[in-house]
Amino acid sequence: MTLAPTQKAPLDVPVALRPLYERNFQEMTRGTGRLMLMAADQKVEHLNDDFFGTGISEDDADPEHLFRIASRARIGVLATQLGLIARYGADYPGIRYVVKLNSKTHLVPTRLSDPESRQWLTFEQLDRFRSASSLPILGVGYTIYPGSRAEPEMLREAARLVFEAHQRGLVAILWAYPRGEAVADERDPHLIAGAAGLAACLGADFVKVNEPKAKDGRNAAALREAVLAAGRTRLICAGGKETSVPEFLARLHAQIHEAGAAGNATGRNIHQRPLAEAVAFCNALAAITLEGATVEEAMAAYRKELSLSSPPVGRSPAS
Amino acid sequence: MTLAPTQKAPLDVPVALRPLYERNFQEMTRGTGRLMLMAADQKVEHLNDDFFGTGISEDDADPEHLFRIASRARIGVLATQLGLIARYGADYPGIRYVVKLNSKTHLVPTRLSDPESRQWLTFEQLDRFRSASSLPILGVGYTIYPGSRAEPEMLREAARLVFEAHQRGLVAILWAYPRGEAVADERDPHLIAGAAGLAACLGADFVKVNEPKAKDGRNAAALREAVLAAGRTRLICAGGKETSVPEFLARLHAQIHEAGAAGNATGRNIHQRPLAEAVAFCNALAAITLEGATVEEAMAAYRKELSLSSPPVGRSPAS
Amino acid sequence: MTLAPTQKAPLDVPVALRPLYERNFQEMTRGTGRLMLMAADQKVEHLNDDFFGTGISEDDADPEHLFRIASRARIGVLATQLGLIARYGADYPGIRYVVKLNSKTHLVPTRLSDPESRQWLTFEQLDRFRSASSLPILGVGYTIYPGSRAEPEMLREAARLVFEAHQRGLVAILWAYPRGEAVADERDPHLIAGAAGLAACLGADFVKVNEPKAKDGRNAAALREAVLAAGRTRLICAGGKETSVPEFLARLHAQIHEAGAAGNATGRNIHQRPLAEAVAFCNALAAITLEGATVEEAMAAYRKELSLSSPPVGRSPAS
Amino acid sequence: MTLAPTQKAPLDVPVALRPLYERNFQEMTRGTGRLMLMAADQKVEHLNDDFFGTGISEDDADPEHLFRIASRARIGVLATQLGLIARYGADYPGIRYVVKLNSKTHLVPTRLSDPESRQWLTFEQLDRFRSASSLPILGVGYTIYPGSRAEPEMLREAARLVFEAHQRGLVAILWAYPRGEAVADERDPHLIAGAAGLAACLGADFVKVNEPKAKDGRNAAALREAVLAAGRTRLICAGGKETSVPEFLARLHAQIHEAGAAGNATGRNIHQRPLAEAVAFCNALAAITLEGATVEEAMAAYRKELSLSSPPVGRSPAS
Amino acid sequence: MTLAPTQKAPLDVPVALRPLYERNFQEMTRGTGRLMLMAADQKVEHLNDDFFGTGISEDDADPEHLFRIASRARIGVLATQLGLIARYGADYPGIRYVVKLNSKTHLVPTRLSDPESRQWLTFEQLDRFRSASSLPILGVGYTIYPGSRAEPEMLREAARLVFEAHQRGLVAILWAYPRGEAVADERDPHLIAGAAGLAACLGADFVKVNEPKAKDGRNAAALREAVLAAGRTRLICAGGKETSVPEFLARLHAQIHEAGAAGNATGRNIHQRPLAEAVAFCNALAAITLEGATVEEAMAAYRKELSLSSPPVGRSPAS
Known part of the structure; x- marks a missing residue:
């Protein structure tokens, strides 16, 4: 499955800014057309659940851990809230950033209220920043919840956000998660394909979806419908809960090569590891996403990097 | 039933823009006063249900299918969301577009909440685009749901949208679907006539309604009330679920010649077919709508075009 | 009961525009201080119920019927939505208009939700128009529903609308209908008087109320409380459902001469008749409202006009 | 209990406007630091209940009655809606006005919905007026309902209103009534003290509260907590339902001299009387509030004024 | 545990204003990096409950008590509503202020509605002030309630507030209290850590949380998770209900030295005491927070100051 290394600017990017848009796209995808997105919006979305507790490296308790990883690993972009970027960015000027413009906590369950998440900062504020x-x-991110009673306002906000991002030559990424009392099965392949097509209609350059759960267990194959529905909007999959490294890499490889996904968006699977291990894991993901490696090649590189950096594997020294 | 080939500009079109409005109207109706609207907002409205599954051509899985059809068939306009137009428009500059400015998914059922759909982009953004x-x-589209608890805000938004479209010399089309807990029968002829009259009061140039269901089965006759209620606002009917080609054409012919409808708005009946078949079907609709053909003439042309383009009928080659 | 023929401009009319306000008032009341308002907002408020069906002239199916009547009869103003005025106004430049700035359908019953109706167009848009x-x-109209849970937002909108109308030298008319789960009896005389006083506090020049239903059957006498409560804000009564012509005229005469009402606001009683009959009926209302006629004088004129225009009484010829 | 005759301008009054603020304060309090506020917002708050019916003078049916009283009696200010001020103000230029910027009807009971009342006009509109x-x-008024579910929006609106009033050198008066499903006892002294302190935090110059109901019956003593809680924000009490004149005066005297209240806000107790009696009653209130009279002195003056103006006591002649 | 005495300006502080931001930070923390915040927003948050009643000094009934304490004690900042600052500030120009920009009463219980508190004044208004x-x-404060159904709007408002504060070189402090029907245990250490991390993502310079309640009773140790989660956003703890002075000081000492907290935010524990005692208590808190004192040293100083100022301890003389 081949992807053009550059996304042609959509027509809502002003002519004068099309070179900037294309440069942003190329930097973000490291000239491959595929995206390795380090998702780091969980301090809001999951509060401290992903950062502290059994099985989570102590490194992860400190928000700076996210920046330490992103500055050392071969990622495309780090996606997080502006508050963190403003606080740590001066010390990490080499990271490429996507500002996640909305976020909510997971405290209010769907049983009590349908999910709703609103744009934090205006584009005028973002411009100043x-x-x-x-x-x-290089871009902005926004989560939509199709199927929520808050959908009307969120689709409006998403459409305007994509448009205004493009007006500035920025890349727009939508997280699209069907959710709400009306949604019986969030992982239904057909529904996820619908969410991907919706993101295309909203003008997104990338859409991040959860991996569908296929009845026959062939999730990557089931993801193909969504990749098609998204058309020229490139689709990436969320990493999900932790699995073993080889399984994780195999899943990613299948998403790209069986379904035609354009990369990955991985969060806790990266940052819950100690620094050196997290960096090595990122690089393994990058090998598959950006460099066309096989799972075996990526695993070999991962093991090698790990053995060099931290014998024996344990808590990484503070940076 | 005769229609003036040009809609005189309403008085909310500024004097200097009346020629533009009339040119837009004429181009949209191809100089006939009747509209062949290819409705392509379903990737939001119905998610992937209309694009993937049993009985749907594989061509339809790719959003570009919509543009391939619209660029080859004799349609008036393609109505879809700005995100798609921005993404594919550069490759399809010959299509005439109507920007559908609001859309919602069908996920939240009326049982959980009355329908609500809000304007995605502002006119200031549309101007920039x-x-x-x-x-x-050539114009903009917007759906209203009379009878929804969200009606007050949507009528306000619709009235302003029509006004601002006219201020720019654009044609305004309202999709008017009575719906909500308060609406017992969405297809009641009298109710649909009410919706058509409401659209006239909102200033719409065209109103798209669902075909009413008459107790005596004479739907086209029952549609006459709505055509009258709309006055100078021209009425077109949604295509509805798939039926056989001859039945579809006969229904359209009756809507135009018995009820006085000013065209058709057809979506899934077009794009769920393979490319060549979809184009031929569009042209058959156009023959009736724009060229005064009889059902038999349109069917003959359809069969001829199909036989030329793709013997035997099957999946069309990728364009 | 005597009324000053001119309403002195309230102080929120800028000094430079007070002559315009007073001219608008005089034209609207034809120099009498009393208002004959042809209410034509029902295509939204009642959808097609008032325009099509048993006992309704076929003329009424076409929205232009409203303009045909208004252009031929001795009315003060025609009050309807801007969409219709924009569409038909060029052909009826001699009608004096009041733009009804909000409207809702009757689909959502109070049992499901309290009534709410929002301002469609801004004054900046109206200025452009x-x-x-x-x-x-000459003026603008707006409906309030005291007692609705939407009251807070609607009172705010009404107050601003009256103010902005006055800022432009326009006359402001409020339709004031107590309604909602909290309202047990919408026709209670004391409640209607309250609504009239409320409209005065909002700054309205005219307030249109429903005729109260008095326990002793003396509705016009019961209306007196409302006329007093409105103070210098002039009160007019809605026409209500169809009754016989003599009864209708007698009721209007009593409203003006017993209660002190400043005119009438009549809709379906006018437009459900064939054109000639509708014009004659309007003129009979005008005779009582504007010319001081007795009921007998008005009936005589009505009968004479009818006999001249369309022997025998039937569907009027298309205009 | 002594009050400074002038309220020092708070720091949100711009330096250049502090003299204007202080002049407004002095005029409003007639140089005494105490306020005699004639509350006349009831035509909205209570509709026609306070103006028509058994035990209410016929004079009160006409809104102009309020202006007739205010122009003849020794009050500080007349507080009412802008619509009435705009309509009658030209004939009563000598009255000092407070514009009540929000109001609601009493139709929706707390059982159906918590109270909510929104600002009618913007300050930009008020400036033009x-x-x-x-x-x-001289100032503006606004009602807050602490304890209502609408509290968040109303506190925001109140804070901005006070600020913008001060920005213009106007005096800001808050009506503070705890109310809503959450409020068990609206007259609880401790709760009323809380409301008074809240008004101070919102920046109000005066806060109008209902007189608390003390368990021991010593209401004026119980009001002391609220006067203290309000700090430099001066507290006045609503007049409440009609009681006998001596009782009313005695209660006011106690509020001022036992509790430290800075005046009174009286409405229906004034305007439900015939004109001459209403004026005399106002003057009796003023004697206590502004001139330091004892209850006996005020009663003597009241009786004398009444006997001079209208022997025997009855309906006052129309002004 | 060491803290840098100056908080480096985050990148949303414009370059030209970074010196101002750092000066504000240093003044606020008195050059120590730790904050002694006198919290005085309770007249809204708790109405008069904290200011009047058994066990509360009579001094506290008067709002000026807050300013008297703050002007005499070694605090960092006084945080309260703008209304009070505007009213008393001219007499207390030496106090450093934080304007608390939102507040709500405690009247509506979570059982009736999730908590919601909205920004009172805009930054444009604050600039004028x-x-x-x-x-x-020196800064602004705002309370968020993660877990409330009003969270989406409040997170948006908080993010913009922090950003706009930084745009002006002001320090931004968030009060972060998980609360609502969805929140089972507001004092859960892990949840409080989540709230602290959320505040960091919103860009806060300081986050004020409630002290967690640890299952093992070691609250200060449990607070460590939150301090880590907040990263470079400094964490301070609310004082909570009154405890004995030595216990209070010991708790604060543990929060700072065991958990790494950056100070304290204390309200009713200060102002419910008579003036001299309140000042001495503040100074004891400052000794621990700002001067590195042990609990014993702080107690000794407290006792000495008290014995000098007011033998015997009692109601302080009015200032």
Whole structure:
């Protein structure tokens, strides 16, 4: 499955900014057309659940851990809230950033209320930040919940956000998660394909979906419907809960090569590891996503990097 | 039943833009006063249900299918979301577009909440897009749900949308679907006539309604009330679920010649077919709508075009 | 009961525009201080119920019927939505218009939700329309529902609407209908008087209320409380459902001469008749409202006009 | 209990406008630091209940009655809605006005919905009115309902209203009534003290509360907690339902001299009387509030004034 | 546990304002990096409950008590609503202020509705106040309720508030209290850590949380998770209900030295005491927070100061 290394600018990118858009796209995908997105919005989305507890490295308790990983690993972009970027960015100017513009906690269950998450900062505020910070901010992210009673307002906000991102030559990424009292099965392949097509209609450059759960267990094959439905909007899959490294890599490889996904969006599977291990894991994901490695090649590189960096595997030294 | 080939500009079109409005109207109706609207907002409205599954051509899995059809068939306009137009428009500059400015998914059933759909982009944003894209955008579309608890906000939004469209010389089309807990029978002829009259009061140039279901089965006759209620606002009917081609054409012919409808708005009946078949079907609709053909003439042309383009009928080659 | 022929401009009319306000008031009341308002907002408020069906002239199926009547009869103003005015106004430049700025359908019953109706167009939009259309727009109208849970937002909107109308020298008319789960009896005289006083506090020039239902059957006498409560805000009564012509005229005469009402607001009683009959009926209302006629004088004129225009009484010829 | 005759301008009054603020304060309190506020917002708050019916003077049926009283009696200010001020103000330029910027009807009971009342006009609109009307508008009023589910929006609106009033050198008065499903006892002294302190935090110059109901019957003593809680924000008490004149005066005297209240806000107790009696009653209130009279002195003056103006006591002649 | 005495300006502080931000930070923390925040927003949050009643000094009935304490004690900042600052600030120009920009009463229980508190004044209004008042306003405060159904709107408002504070060189402090029907245990250490991390993502400079309740009773140790989760956002603990002075000081000492907290936020424990005692208590807190004192040293100083100022301990003389 081949992807053009550059996404042609959609027509809502002003002519003068099309070179910037394409440069942002290329930097974000490291010239491959595929995206290795380090998702780091969980301190809001999951509060401290992903960062502290059994099986989680102590490194992860400190938010700076996210920046330490992102600055050392071969990722495409780090996606997180502006508050963290503003606080740590000066020390990590080499990271490429996507500003996640909305987030909510997981406290209110669907049983009590359908999910709703609103845009935190305006683009006018983002503009001020971009010019003052001089950080490489390549794009913005936003989560939609199709099927929520809050859908009307969120689709409006998402459409405007994509448009305004494009007006500035920025890449727009939508997280699309069907959810709400009306949604019986969030992992239904057909529903996820619908969410991917919806993101395309909203103008997204990338859409991040959860991996569907196929009745026959062939999830990657089931993901193909969504990749098709998204059309020229490139689809990436969320990493999900922790699994073993080889399983994780095999799943990613199948998503890309069987379904035609354009990369991965991985969060806790990365940052719950000690620093050196997290970096090595990222690089393994990058090998598959950006460099066309097989699962075996990626595993070999991962083992090698790990053995070099931290014999024996344990808590990484503070950076 | 005769229609003036040009809709005189309503008075909320500024004097200087009346020629533009009338040109937009004429291009949209191909100089006939009747509209062949290819409705392609279903990737949001119905998610992937209309695009993937049993009885649907594999061509339809790819959003570009919509543009391939619209660029080859004799349609008036393609109505879809701006995200798709921005993404594919550069490759399909010959299509005439209507930007559908609101859309919702069908996930939340009326049982859980009355329908609500909000305007995605502002007119100020649309202006920027129109000038930067140089695509032929002739009008805008918006769906209202009379009878929904969200009606007050949606009527306000619709009235402003029509007004602002006219202020720019654009044609305004309202999709008017009575729906909500309060609506017992969405297909009641009298209720649909009410919705058509409401659209006229909102200033719409065209109103798209569902075909009513008459107690005596004479739906086209029952539609006459709605055509009258709409007055100078021209009425078109949604295509509905798939039926056989001859039945579909006969229904359209009756809507135009018995009820006085000013065209058709057809979606899944077109795009669920393979490309060549979809184009031929579109042209058959156009023959009735725009060229005064009889059902028999349209069927003959359809069969001829199909036999030429794809012997035997099957999946069309990728364009 | 005597009324000053001119309403002195309230102080929220800027000094420079007070002559315009007073001219608008005089034209609207034809120099009498009393208002003959042809209410034509029912295509939204009642959908097609008032325009099609048993006992309704076929003329009424076409929205233009409203303009045909208004252009031929001695009315003060025609009150309807801007969409219709924009569509038909160029052909009926001699009608004096009041733009009804909010409207809702009757689909959602109070049992499901309290009534809510929001302002469709902004005054900035209305300004653009007034200057581009050059139609004689003398005022604006807005409906409030005291007792609805939506009351807080609607009172705010009404107050601002009256203020902004006055800022432009326009006359402001409020339709005031107590309604909602909290309202046990919408026709209670004391409650209607309260609504009239509320409209005065909102700054309305005219308030249109439903005729109260008095326990002793003396409705006009019961209306007196409302006329007093409105103070310098002039009160007019809605026409209500169809009754016989003599009864209708007698009721209007009593409202004006017993209660002190400043005119009438009549809709379906006018437009459900064939054109000639509708014009004659309007003129009979005008005779009582504007010319001080007795019921007998008005009936005589009505009968004479009818006999001249359409022997025998039937469907009027298309205009 | 002594009060400074002038309220020092709070720091949100711009330096250049502090003299205006202090002049407004002094005029409003007639140089005493105490406020005699004639509350006349009831035509909205209570509809016609306070103006028509058994035991209410016929004079009160006409809204102008409020202006007739206010122009003849020794009050500090008349507080009412802008609509009435705009309509009658030109004939009563000598009255000092407070514009009550929000109001609601009493139709929706707390059982159906918590109370909510929103700001009718913006300050930008008020500015236009002030400059065009040249009436002496000294301040603005706004009601808050602590304990209502609508509290968040109303506190925000109140805070901004006080701030914007001060920005213009106007005096800000908050009506603070704890109410809603969450409020068990609206007259609890401790709760009323809380409401008074809340008004202070919102920046109010005066706070109007209902007189608390003390368990031991010593209401004025119980009010002391609220006066203290309000700090430099001066507290006045609502007049409440009608009681005998001596009782009313005695209660007011106790509020001022036992509790430290800074005046009174009286409505229906004034305007439900015939004009002459209403004026005399106002003057009796003023004697206690503004002139330091004892209850006996005020009663003597009241009886004398009444006997002079209208022997025998009855309906006052129309002004 | 060491803290840098200056918080480096985050990147959303414009370059030109970074010196101002750092000066504000240093003044607020008195050059120590730790914050002694006198919390005085309770007149809204708890109405008069914290200010009047058994066990509360009579001094506390008067709002000025807060300013008397703050002007005499070694605090960092006084945090309260703008209304009070505007009213008393001219007499207390030496106090450093944090404007608490939202507040709600405690009247509506979670059982009736999830908590919601909205921003009272805009930053544009705050700017006008800052320039007109010339008071030393060093920062702003805002409360969020993660887990409330009102969370989406409040997170948006909080993110914008932090951003706009930084745009002006002001320090931003978030009060973060998980609360709502969805929140089973507001004092759960893991949940409080989540709230602290959330505040970091929102960009807060300081986050104020309630002290967690550890199952093993070691609350300060349990607080460590939250301090880590907050990263470079400094965490302070609310004081909570009154305890004995030595216990209170020991708890604060543990929060700072065991958990790594960056100070304290104390309200009713301070102001419910008579003036002299409140000042001495503040100074004891400051000794621990700002001067590195042990609990014993702070107690000794407290006892000495008390014995000097008011033998015997009792109601302090009015200032």
